[in-house]
Amino acid sequence: MKKNFHPVYRAVVFKDMTTETEFLVRSTVATKDTTTFEGKEYPLHKIDVSSASHPFFTGKKTLLDTAGRVEKFNKKYKKAEATV
Numbered sequence: 617m618k619k620n621f622h623p624v625y626r627a628v629v630f631k632d633m634t635t636e637t638e639f640l641v642r643s644t645v646a647t648k649d650t651t652t653f654e655g656k657e658y659p660l661h662k663i664d665v666s667s668a669s670h671p672f673f674t675g676k677k678t679l680l681d682t683a684g685r686v687e688k689f690n691k692k693y694k695k696a697e698a699t700v
Contacts, residue, residue: 629658630666637668 623644629651630639640653649660 627658629653629660631660631662632666632668633662633664634669635666637666639666 623646625642625644627640628643628645628647630641630643631637631651632639638651638653640658643661645659645661647659647661649662650657651660652658
Protein backbone atom coordinates (compact mmCIF):
# COMPACT_ATOMS: atom_id res chain seq x y z
CA MET A 617 0.00 0.00 0.00
CA LYS A 618 1.05 3.57 -0.60
CA LYS A 619 2.22 5.53 2.42
CA ASN A 620 0.27 8.68 3.39
CA PHE A 621 -2.50 7.79 0.93
CA HIS A 622 -5.34 6.82 3.26
CA PRO A 623 -6.85 9.26 5.79
CA VAL A 624 -6.27 8.67 9.48
CA TYR A 625 -9.15 6.69 11.04
CA ARG A 626 -9.39 7.56 14.73
CA ALA A 627 -11.77 8.26 17.60
CA VAL A 628 -13.30 11.75 17.33
CA VAL A 629 -15.75 13.59 19.59
CA PHE A 630 -18.65 15.20 17.72
CA LYS A 631 -20.28 18.01 19.70
CA ASP A 632 -23.77 19.28 18.90
CA MET A 633 -23.51 23.02 19.48
CA THR A 634 -27.28 23.40 19.95
CA THR A 635 -27.67 20.99 22.87
CA GLU A 636 -24.02 20.67 23.96
CA THR A 637 -24.31 16.88 23.53
CA GLU A 638 -21.09 14.98 22.79
CA PHE A 639 -20.71 11.71 20.86
CA LEU A 640 -17.55 9.62 20.60
CA VAL A 641 -17.28 7.86 17.24
CA ARG A 642 -14.53 6.76 14.87
CA SER A 643 -14.05 9.02 11.87
CA THR A 644 -11.59 10.33 9.29
CA VAL A 645 -12.68 13.97 9.67
CA ALA A 646 -9.81 16.45 9.95
CA THR A 647 -9.99 18.63 13.06
CA LYS A 648 -7.87 21.26 14.75
CA ASP A 649 -9.70 21.44 18.10
CA THR A 650 -9.38 18.95 20.95
CA THR A 651 -11.51 18.17 23.98
CA THR A 652 -11.46 15.93 27.02
CA PHE A 653 -14.10 13.21 26.97
CA GLU A 654 -14.37 10.70 29.83
CA GLY A 655 -10.86 11.55 31.05
CA LYS A 656 -9.08 11.22 27.69
CA GLU A 657 -8.22 13.85 25.09
CA TYR A 658 -9.74 13.46 21.62
CA PRO A 659 -10.03 15.57 18.46
CA LEU A 660 -13.22 17.66 18.45
CA HIS A 661 -15.58 18.29 15.51
CA LYS A 662 -18.40 20.80 16.09
CA ILE A 663 -21.75 20.19 14.36
CA ASP A 664 -24.97 22.21 14.18
CA VAL A 665 -27.55 19.40 14.09
CA SER A 666 -27.47 15.86 15.43
CA SER A 667 -30.00 13.29 16.61
CA ALA A 668 -30.04 15.11 19.96
CA SER A 669 -31.38 18.34 18.44
CA HIS A 670 -33.12 17.37 15.18
CA PRO A 671 -36.94 17.63 15.39
CA PHE A 672 -37.47 14.21 13.78
CA PHE A 673 -35.56 12.43 16.55
CA THR A 674 -36.67 14.61 19.47
CA GLY A 675 -40.38 14.40 18.61
CA LYS A 676 -40.80 18.17 18.66
CA LYS A 677 -42.24 18.48 15.18
CA THR A 678 -44.21 21.55 14.20
CA LEU A 679 -47.60 20.97 12.68
CA LEU A 680 -48.25 22.54 9.30
CA ASP A 681 -51.47 24.32 8.48
CA THR A 682 -52.43 21.98 5.64
CA ALA A 683 -55.92 23.42 5.22
CA GLY A 684 -54.50 26.88 4.64
CA ARG A 685 -51.97 25.52 2.16
CA VAL A 686 -54.67 23.75 0.13
CA GLU A 687 -56.80 26.90 0.01
CA LYS A 688 -53.80 28.94 -1.09
CA PHE A 689 -53.04 26.41 -3.87
CA ASN A 690 -56.64 26.41 -5.10
CA LYS A 691 -56.81 30.21 -5.06
CA LYS A 692 -53.54 30.47 -6.99
CA TYR A 693 -54.51 28.04 -9.74
CA LYS A 694 -58.19 29.00 -10.00
CA LYS A 695 -57.24 31.83 -12.36
CA ALA A 696 -55.33 29.44 -14.63
CA GLU A 697 -58.26 27.03 -14.69
CA ALA A 698 -60.69 29.78 -15.76
CA THR A 699 -58.57 30.77 -18.78
CA VAL A 700 -58.36 27.24 -20.20
